[in-house]
Amino acid sequence: SQKIEQNSEALNIQEGKTATLTCNYTNYSPAYLQWYRQDPGRGPVFLLLIRENEKEKRKERLKVTFDTTLKQSLFHITASQPADSATYLCALSLSGGYNKLIFGAGTRLAVHP
């Protein structure tokens, strides 16, 4: 069956450390993968997108990797801050253009001072 799995447990880290979140998928061949941030009581907000032919994408303190052989994406936040505390969702797009997204359940990140 098709599945997208993210760390179900909350991730607790110390301020200043690097947070690494995992997104694994099975029986999908995504054209690209997206990461979103969701704060309590709010809608998700788009952060980064990485295509199937890209290994790594960076934006400020954020880095995403995409390994289509392992069927895995890693999302890193370097020099983490308490303001980075939120739930992070990964989403697959099965083809480019207009196609809909398939979301994972999300990982809750808590950054402690």
Add this chain to the structure above:
Amino acid sequence: DAEITQSPRHKITETGRQVTLACHQTWNHNNMFWYRQDLGHGLRLIHYSYGVQDTNKGEVSDGYSVSRSNTEDLPLTLESAASSQTSVYFCASSGLTSGGTNEQFFGPGTRLTVL
């Protein structure tokens, strides 16, 4: 600034009643989506539309309907509300970017309680 809004933000209704949740976007996006979010399930797609007069079923469409009469609005109707439809509902929109991608813009959500 362009935005996507949802109303109401909170709604309490009774089992068996018809309920309509509104979604309005000013991005001029062709694509609009409705999701529900429940603990442990993440975002699940209910219905989506790729343009005016176009609607499609998502993975959890039973008991829900949508119609798209203009670009800006995609109302979600619960025909006969059930307690299992208690959830937080998110509307989203997307348009094809110059890079050929389709990141979605989400509304603030509607918390629906069915008693």
